[in-house]
Amino acid sequence: MSMLDRVIDWLDVRIGVRELAKEWGSGYLLPRNINFWYSMGSILLFIFLLQVVTGILLLIHYVPDSEKAFASVAVIMNDVPYGWLIRMIHAVGSNMMVAIALLHMFSVLFMGSYKAPREINWLSGFLLLNLILALCLTGYLLPWSQLSFWATTVATNSAGAIPYVGPTLVEFLRGGKLVGPPTLGRFFALHVALLPALVVVLVGIHFFFLERIGISTPPFGHQGKKTPWRGDAFRYDAHPGGIPFIPNYLLQDLTSIAIYLAVFLSVVFFDPYLFFPKEAFVPANPYLTPAHIKPEWYFLPNYQMLKIFSNEFVGIAAQGIAMTLLALLPFLDRGKERHPLKRPLFLACSIGGILLWLGLMIWGHFS
């Protein structure tokens, strides 16, 4: 008997690891027609872990002080062995995380996986997307460059449009009238402590519901015999005769992660400055506004939307309403049909919405 077998035996008699491995691995069955879009969540988890690891490594040399932050990032980029790589993985990874989170959301949307009984899965996923955006926003300020300083000035201005509490809220976010050292302190605390902790909790909740309710069956291809959920009692969505998670779908997850890595590394090594305008490498100067300061690509649609609306409050209210509707989608769309081609109106509106969002992004970029 090998040492590994002995260790497994020792653990098995105490916590039943073999039973767990069967329950969560080879015994955990998935629909036979499952597709690769279901591996987006695993890619996201992989990116988050990579962000945590690179973030911890960056913390070793980063100094969260407005006088030293920019210089400490320059040291990471130029003097720390492989510091440039760690920073680029972290920075490019944050953009990739938003992109993959959006793809994950769109796939759930088109396959109707948000529908009952999975409303809470959708809600927790929606909150996770917002947390990812908050992580990006708070992390953006930390290098204390011209880009991060002014982008944060622009972004925190937004709260000012809320009636009555707006100015107070802006001051609370910034820790003062203007973006300055107190803002850096707050954003640093949020970025490295509170937000990652909330992401971990929400990922746990997201997985709990996934495990509790079961994986949804894709609306494409052979779906086997399915009894529709009636909403009268809790029922685990089992997939008898399905494929085991381990090894079958785990291999699909790993394949998707490897493909993602290839794309991600292509950006990191061959176009790492895709997300870095030159203002990202100039120290913050509160007295010098860079020309044409623009938010990151994922906030460009909002930026452009606000330019379209003449009234600031109307602009922010429209976005708030839109986001609320997106969050409440499973409670509004209560139809049973999940195949996108059998929902032409939904398909037209969704594709139209995505094209509009992309159009606003491009318009925002060139405006």
Add this chain to the structure above:
Amino acid sequence: MRTSPVGRLRLRIPIGALLFAALAACLPRVTAAQEPPEIVCIQCHSRQAGKIGEPVGLWRQSVHAENGIACNGCHGGDPKGADAESAMSPARGFLGAPKETDIPAFCGKCHVGVLKDYLASAHGQALGSGGPTCVTCHGNHKVLRASLDLINEKDCSRCHGFDRARIIRDAMVKTESRIVALDKRIQTYKDQGADVDRIEKGLFAIRNRFHTLFHDQDVDKVWEESVRIDAELGKLDGALKAMDETQHRRKTAGAVAIAGALLAAALLYLIRKSYD
């Protein structure tokens, strides 16, 4: 309770429209950043026509504006003054426009080395007797970055023939082109967050030394000094080549990593297929 097809459609139209609106937006709101207020000199003069307002537009296109040198940098005074009187108060160091013979000293407050070179040159020797001042070649408000383009037939032949100036210019063209090319490469690295501080300062010092030759009319001296400067530029070029090499090595390592990821993807896919 069953819903009729018409009822379902009625329900889906608003849902579809809501989804369309929802996807058209995302979270935080962004507005244009506020420009910092302009100094009082610009505020007043930009609103005035003719000779008194013209310098504002010219200054905006200058190397001074590019480097944050405002009106008070040359003319003195208080750019934060509450009104024209306090902004242009001699008590606050306001100098106004200099007389022609005072121009070199006026510019020389900052460009000390250049003033020395100019005064030693044939141009400086002719100051006050029809010789050129700084603004003759460099312009007064739209001050251009010093370059060999300033030595050209059109401008030089306003006062004298271009033959001698052409020989000097030709002697310096190669070195100047090299300086410009190195500067461009340094800027590219700088825009990528690379630490080029030492190289940049090195080039700055060499360029300044080289540009002192612009005010010299001794052809042999210009030629010899250009050769020496060229050798020093070679060292900076070597430092940049080392950085290029590092970039190249990183890309090679990246290509290997990407190939490894794609190979792993292919292998994992084939293993997965074997289980189907």
